[in-house]
Amino acid sequence: MATDVKQYLRPGVSLPFCPGCGDRILLRLILKAIDELEMNIDDMLFVSGIGCAGWIPSPQFNADTLHTLHGRAIAFATGAKMFNPKLNVMVISGDGDLADIGGNHLIHAARRNIDLTVICANNMNYGMTGGQVCSTTPLGAVTHTTRGGNPYRPVDLCKLVNAAGAVYTARYLVTQGSELVSSIKKALETEGFCFIEAISPCPTQFGRQNRLDTPRETFKFVERMCITKEDAEGLSPAELQGKIVTGEFSNGGS
């Protein structure tokens, strides 16, 4: 059954995303998960940082929203949650925000097992500033600051957050709608630090610089990198080079 996510949008807002942006899809999937759980959005607090994904909840979601400093969303969220544990706190932000400038807070909130649901929209570059390399940019990808190709390997955020002690981590492409919705629901229902990496292709900045001339081509490029956890089993590190493994990686500490 189709979900009317408009009921959760702040009256009068218009979505700020570029044509073909994965964040627009992710916005819908997050609200769908909230709707399917029949959660009261008034009991929720949405915290975001700076960047395109920081605009997913703020001002779009018709709930309490805290649009913070670049990189610090999790630190702000920690304060709100620790002071008022009744708030259901979700952090939604980008890879540059949560993993690069804010990486330390990500590690320590996972280590402390703060009861937060963190959704990282990974668009593989700094989109809002025009497309520069970041810690999740694929090896060899062209950005405005890596004209000859990114010389560094991308970080595996789920592995990082797992190692820090998260109770639940998962990674899906935004086109894996049903998996992502069920994953967000699981995270919302799980107590403790939950982290979901939503691969959210960026046709405007990342796609354009890598000669992926349409949103469709950008999505295809990213889809070709993705491999399910099941298919990845038994592959050697060399075979997994350049691949993005999707699936759930830890669940309630099991």
Added chain:
Amino acid sequence: MAWKKIKSVLPAGSYYFSGAEAIAEGAIAAGCDYYAGYPITPTTETLERISVRFKEVGAVFMQMEDEIASICSCIGASWAGAKAMTVTSGPGFSLMQEGIGYAVMTETPIVVVNAQRVGPSTGQISVSSGDIMQARWGSHGGIPTIALSPWSVQELYDQTINAFNLAEKYRVPVLIMAEAATAHLREIMNMPEEVSLFDRQKKPGAAPFGTEEDDGVPPMPSFGEGEKLLVTGSTHDAYGVRKTADAETQGNLTARLYNKIMNRKEEIVEYEGYYLEDADIAVVCYGFTARSSQFAVDRLREEGIKVGMLRLKTLWPFADKIVKDVGARVRKIFVPEMNMGQIVGEVMKYAAAEVIPYNQMNGQVIYPNTIIEELRRLS
């Protein structure tokens, strides 16, 4: 009612506290119920005492991964309804500057204590007052906060309570510019029977970031009250809607943030005059240096030399009116500081008299004898 009187948390009487302990007890007396911090000399004792005392009083203590996280979590907690505080020293204060600016922009009441140590950089853990200008201009944008300068253990206690009241009343971060020497000082202080506290003003449905007056302080709702709040450090209208390409919104917002403090200077600024009535030379000073200065003034008065002292209890907004007034009456103004000259520039701006700086930044307090000698030369 905005103001209320409540019984002190600790029994009234005399206490032999260190400055760092007095900060902790002042915060508890003020109703502080969220503290986030990171260990740094010379304020680690406050962090440690709070970690124990907050358990006793049922408040939330967090030791965070750094000072950035500390101040950001305080802001998050404040919006969740807390009276929040963080305590640090120079290097941590530098890291907190962006957070202070965010609290200014979002009108978030928080208290930040900086027990200043000598810099730049790691420097030494010994005393300084090198961060006075940083308290006014450290965060980009240059919109004022309120900064206080305690000179004793008693005042660290009193000013901490005062800082929470000012933060709540004006919805602004309040900075307590303590010094390593007062944080580690141990002396007797008096705990009063009661404390006066200012309660956060609430008005359901009202605009949280705008008032009819162009210098007003709006009421402050909290998360979880169904207000569907939009809190952002970006340019925003009265309801928090981001308007980052709108000159009028930015202009009105920054004017109100500036004016809500500067138009209330008279009710915010506190100072103390000492032998100023017939003074020929005035010492304008603050913090620990005022202790040495007071000793010097007493000694020189015994010799019949007409010196007086103006002690600034509030550093920002600056006490321009009294400085102008004193500057019109005395022949010379002497400004001793444990930095290379910071408040002296403000004094020069407003005082007609000749202004003589004295700067020492070697990690030691300025001794009374030094001030006595300098004042003798000037008299």
